[in-house]
Amino acid sequence: MxxxxxxxxxxxxxxxxxxxxxxxxxxxxxxxxxxxxxxxxxxxxxxxxxxxxxxxxxxxxxxxxxxxxxxxxxxxxxxxxxxxxxxxxxxxxxxxxxxxxxxxxxxxxxxxxxxxxxxxxxxxxxxxxxxxxxLLGMPGFTAHAGFYEVCSPRKGETVLVSAASGAVGQLVGQLARLHGCYVVGSAGSSKKVDLLKNKLKFDEAFNYKDERDLNAALKRYFPQGIDIYFDNVGGEMLDAALLNMRMNGRIAVCGMVSQHGHSDPRGIHNLYNLISKRVKMQGFLQSDYLNLFPKFVDHVVDHYRKGNITYxxxxxxxxxxxxxxxxxxxxxxxxxxxxxxxxxx
Amino acid sequence: MxxxxxxxxxxxxxxxxxxxxxxxxxxxxxxxxxxxxxxxxxxxxxxxxxxxxxxxxxxxxxxxxxxxxxxxxxxxxxxxxxxxxxxxxxxxxxxxxxxxxxxxxxxxxxxxxxxxxxxxxxxxxxxxxxxxxxLLGMPGFTAHAGFYEVCSPRKGETVLVSAASGAVGQLVGQLARLHGCYVVGSAGSSKKVDLLKNKLKFDEAFNYKDERDLNAALKRYFPQGIDIYFDNVGGEMLDAALLNMRMNGRIAVCGMVSQHGHSDPRGIHNLYNLISKRVKMQGFLQSDYLNLFPKFVDHVVDHYRKGNITYxxxxxxxxxxxxxxxxxxxxxxxxxxxxxxxxxx
CATH class of the missing domain: 3.90.180.10 (Medium-chain alcohol dehydrogenases, catalytic domain)
Structure with missing residues (x-):
C-alpha cells in the first residue's frame, strides 16, 4: 500500500x-x-x-x-x-x-x-x-555572461546598470567594480539606493522615480558618457541612456521588465545615437552560454568567500x-x- | 596681375x-x-x-x-x-x-x-x-564595410535591405547576392522595384508604400525570418524587421533617413525581440574602417569589370x-x- x-x-x-x-x-x-x-x-x-x-x-x-x-x-x-x-x-x-x-x-x-x-x-x-x-543560478549567470561576454568590459570604463538592486543587477554592478569599472545603479526606492551605495559598493546610485529628467540625471553621473549600459528595463531609461552613450559603447539588452514582453507602448526614440556613437546593442539569454557555467561558479564562489561579493x-x-x-x-x-x-x- | x-x-x-x-x-x-x-x-x-x-x-x-x-x-x-x-x-x-x-x-x-x-x-x-x-566613394564603402564587417554574412543567409535602390542599398544587395545570400529590397516606387529586380538582380523587391502591413509583407518574403537587416531608414521598417528577425540575426544601423537626425517621432516598439532572438544591432560609420578602403576598391572594381555589379x-x-x-x-x-x-x- x-x-x-x-x-x-x-x-x-x-x-x-x-x-x-x-x-x-x-x-x-x-x-x-x-x-x-x-x-x-x-x-x-x-x-x-x-x-x-x-x-x-x-x-x-x-x-x-x-x-x-x-x-x-x-x-x-x-x-x-x-x-x-x-x-x-x-x-x-x-x-x-x-x-x-x-x-x-x-x-x-x-x-x-x-x-x-x-x-x-x-x-x-x-x-x-x-x-x-x-547568485549562483540563472540571474547570477545572466549577470556574468552578459557582463563579460556581451559587454566586453575594459578596466576604467563607465557602467550604468538599471534595476540595479535586482537579482541580476546587483551582481553586474559588483562584477563591474571588481573589474575596475566606475558603476552607477538606478533603482526605484531610497532604500534600494542606500543598499546599492552602502552594501553593494556601487560608486553611485539614484532613484529614477525622483528624477524628472533621466537624461539630465545620466549627464550628472556620467559627464563623460556611458561605455556600457546593462539594460534590465528597456523603456525610458534605455532612451535616456542612448543619448548618453560614448563612442563604441555597448548596450546589453537583458530584460525589459518595464514592458514584460508587450511591445513598448511609448516607443524608443533615440536609436539614431547607435550610428553617431557606433554603439553595439545586443540581446542575449544566459542559456546560450551554458558552457561557461562552471567557470562562472568558480569565479563567483571565490569572490563570495573572499567577501568581495554580497547578495x-x-x-x-x-x-x-x-x-x-x-x-x-x-x-x-x-x-x-x-x-x-x-x-x- | x-x-x-x-x-x-x-x-x-x-x-x-x-x-x-x-x-x-x-x-x-x-x-x-x-x-x-x-x-x-x-x-x-x-x-x-x-x-x-x-x-x-x-x-x-x-x-x-x-x-x-x-x-x-x-x-x-x-x-x-x-x-x-x-x-x-x-x-x-x-x-x-x-x-x-x-x-x-x-x-x-x-x-x-x-x-x-x-x-x-x-x-x-x-x-x-x-x-x-x-560606387567607389563613401556610399559604396559604407555598403562594403557595413555588409562584411558589421553583418558578418554567411552564404545562404537571408538579407533585407531598405532604401534598396539608393546609393548604399543597391551595392549592399549586389554584394549580398555575390556572397550567396537571398536578398530582398524595399523601395518607394514601382520604378525602383523594377530596377531592383531586373537591373540590380535582387531576388525580390517590394514597394513599401503599397504595403498596408509591413510585418505581413516581411513574413511573405521571409517565411523563415531575416538573418541580416541592412537598415538605411529606421522607423516603421525597423520595427517590422525586429518582429521578423531570426535567431542570432544582425541589424546594421546605417541610416535613418526617415528621421534625418531628429529623434524618431513614432518610436520603436519591438526591441524586445533583440532578447528573444539574440539579435545584435550595431550602428557604424564607414570612416571607422578606412584601413579597408584599398581592399574595397579592388573588390568592387574587379566585380564591376566582370559585369557582376552595376550602379x-x-x-x-x-x-x-x-x-x-x-x-x-x-x-x-x-x-x-x-x-x-x-x-x-
Whole structure:
C-alpha cells in the first residue's frame, strides 16, 4: 500500500491579457498517490524547498507562442527555477537525498525529468541553498555572461546598470567594480539606493522615480558618457541612456521588465545615437552560454568567500505567499532577489 | 596681375528647424581674386566637377553639435563629397591636372586642404568619374564595410535591405547576392522595384508604400525570418524587421533617413525581440574602417569589370539644380545615387 500525500500548488487560472495580477494565480490542493518516481519514467520525485520569482515568467502568463519559451498551462502549477531535494529517483544519476537546482513547478512535490539546466548541488559549496536561484543560478549567470561576454568590459570604463538592486543587477554592478569599472545603479526606492551605495559598493546610485529628467540625471553621473549600459528595463531609461552613450559603447539588452514582453507602448526614440556613437546593442539569454557555467561558479564562489561579493535576497515564507511575492516584482516591491521558501529541508 | 574669376555657390541661408526645404539653400555668386593656392597654405585650388547629395548632410543643416560632424556654416557654401580637378597646388603631393575625390564645397572652385578622405583618383581605374562619389566613394564603402564587417554574412543567409535602390542599398544587395545570400529590397516606387529586380538582380523587391502591413509583407518574403537587416531608414521598417528577425540575426544601423537626425517621432516598439532572438544591432560609420578602403576598391572594381555589379546614378545638371536635387532625397525623388554635375572637365 502506498502512502498518499497532499500537494499544495500555485496554479495559473487562465491566460492574462493586460498586467498580471495576484488573482490570476490561485492556491490549490491536489493529492499525490505516492511519493515515488514511477519505474521506467527516468524521472525524479522531489520536494521543493525554494522557488524563484523571475520577470521572464510574466511572459509565460500570456497566450503567446512567439517567445523563446512557451506559455504556462492554465489549471496547472506554474513552472520556474527551484531548489529541491530528491525523494525518489528513477534516474541512476540522482539519489534520494540529493539536492538539485533547475526547472521545477510551484508546488510542494514535483515529478521532474532531467533537463539542460538541472544540476546537482555540490554540498561542499557551502553557500545558502537559496543562492542557487540567484547568485549562483540563472540571474547570477545572466549577470556574468552578459557582463563579460556581451559587454566586453575594459578596466576604467563607465557602467550604468538599471534595476540595479535586482537579482541580476546587483551582481553586474559588483562584477563591474571588481573589474575596475566606475558603476552607477538606478533603482526605484531610497532604500534600494542606500543598499546599492552602502552594501553593494556601487560608486553611485539614484532613484529614477525622483528624477524628472533621466537624461539630465545620466549627464550628472556620467559627464563623460556611458561605455556600457546593462539594460534590465528597456523603456525610458534605455532612451535616456542612448543619448548618453560614448563612442563604441555597448548596450546589453537583458530584460525589459518595464514592458514584460508587450511591445513598448511609448516607443524608443533615440536609436539614431547607435550610428553617431557606433554603439553595439545586443540581446542575449544566459542559456546560450551554458558552457561557461562552471567557470562562472568558480569565479563567483571565490569572490563570495573572499567577501568581495554580497547578495541580497527577499525571502518570502510559504507557498501561500507566492502569488503576492511574484506579482510584487512588477512594481519593484522586492528588495533584492525574490525567492519563495516552500520548506527548509 | 592676377585674373579674377566668378564662383557660383550654393549657400545655407540659416539653420533649419523642421524638414529642410529647397528655399533653405540659395545660389550666390562670389568673386575669387585668383585661381591659385596661396603660397604657404598647403592647399589645393580645385575646380569641382561632381558633387554628392547624401542624407547625412541634412543633419548638418541643423544647429546641433552632438553629431559626429558639425553643422554647416550659414552664409557659406555647404560642404560635401565631390570629385574635382586640381587647378593649382601648394601641396607637393598634388599637381595641377590631378583628379581628386573628397570633401569639397558646393561651388565652382574651392580652396581645400588635405584631409583624411581626400584621395587622388587613379586615371587607370577607368570607371566614370562620378562613381567616386557612389560606387567607389563613401556610399559604396559604407555598403562594403557595413555588409562584411558589421553583418558578418554567411552564404545562404537571408538579407533585407531598405532604401534598396539608393546609393548604399543597391551595392549592399549586389554584394549580398555575390556572397550567396537571398536578398530582398524595399523601395518607394514601382520604378525602383523594377530596377531592383531586373537591373540590380535582387531576388525580390517590394514597394513599401503599397504595403498596408509591413510585418505581413516581411513574413511573405521571409517565411523563415531575416538573418541580416541592412537598415538605411529606421522607423516603421525597423520595427517590422525586429518582429521578423531570426535567431542570432544582425541589424546594421546605417541610416535613418526617415528621421534625418531628429529623434524618431513614432518610436520603436519591438526591441524586445533583440532578447528573444539574440539579435545584435550595431550602428557604424564607414570612416571607422578606412584601413579597408584599398581592399574595397579592388573588390568592387574587379566585380564591376566582370559585369557582376552595376550602379545606378541620378545625375542632375548644373549647380542651379543642386538645391532641388538635394531636397528631393528626402522624399525619395532620386532613382539611384544622386549626383550634381557642376562641370564635365
Amino acid at each position: 502506498m502512502a498518499t500525500a497532499t500537494n499544495k500548488q500555485v496554479v495559473l487560472k487562465g491566460y492574462v491579457d493586460g498586467t498580471p495580477k495576484e488573482t490570476d494565480l490561485e492556491l490549490k490542493q491536489s493529492i499525490l498517490s505516492s511519493l515515488t518516481a514511477p519505474e521506467g519514467s527516468s524521472a525524479l520525485l522531489v520536494k521543493n524547498l525554494f522557488l524563484s520569482c523571475d520577470p521572464y515568467m510574466f511572459r509565460r502568463m500570456r497566450q503567446f507562442y512567439g517567445s523563446y519559451i512557451p506559455p504556462f498551462v492554465p489549471g496547472q502549477p506554474i513552472e520556474g527555477f527551484g531548489v529541491a531535494r530528491v525523494i525518489d529517483s528513477d534516474d541512476p544519476e540522482f539519489q534520494p537525498g540529493d539536492l538539485i537546482s533547475g526547472t521545477t513547478r510551484w508546488e510542494e512535490y514535483s515529478l521532474i525529468r532531467k533537463h539542460e539546466q538541472l544540476r546537482k548541488i555540490d554540498p561542499q559549496l557551502d553557500v545558502p541553498l537559496s543562492y542557487h536561484l540567484g 541580497i535576497e527577499d525571502l518570502s515564507e510559504g507557498l501561500e505567499s507566492a502569488p503576492a511575492a511574484f506579482i510584487g516584482l512588477l512594481s519593484g516591491k522586492n528588495v533584492g532577489k525574490q525567492v519563495i521558501c516552500v520548506a527548509r529541508e | 592676377m585674373a579674377t574669376a566668378t564662383n557660383k555657390q550654393v549657400v545655407l541661408k540659416g539653420y533649419v528647424d523642421g524638414t529642410p526645404k529647397e528655399t533653405d539653400l540659395e545660389l550666390k555668386q562670389s568673386i575669387l581674386s585668383s585661381l591659385t593656392a596661396p603660397e604657404g597654405s598647403s592647399a589645393l585650388l580645385v575646380k569641382n566637377l561632381f558633387l554628392s547629395c547624401d542624407p547625412y548632410m541634412f543633419r548638418r543643416m541643423r544647429q546641433f553639435y552632438g553629431s559626429y560632424i558639425p553643422p554647416f556654416v550659414p552664409g557659406q557654401p555647404i560642404e560635401g563629397f565631390g570629385v574635382a580637378r586640381v587647378i593649382d597646388s601648394d601641396d607637393p603631393e598634388f599637381q595641377p591636372g590631378d583628379l581628386i575625390s573628397g570633401t569639397t564645397r558646393w561651388e565652382e572652385y574651392s580652396l581645400i586642404r588635405k584631409h583624411e578622405q581626400l584621395r587622388k583618383i587613379d586615371p587607370q581605374l577607368d570607371v566614370p568619374l562620378s562613381y567616386h562619389l557612389g 545606378i546614378e541620378d545625375l542632375s545638371e548644373g549647380l542651379e539644380s543642386a538645391p532641388a536635387a538635394f531636397i528631393g532625397l528626402l522624399s525619395g525623388k532620386n532613382v539611384g545615387k544622386q549626383v550634381i554635375c557642376v562641370a564635365r572637365e
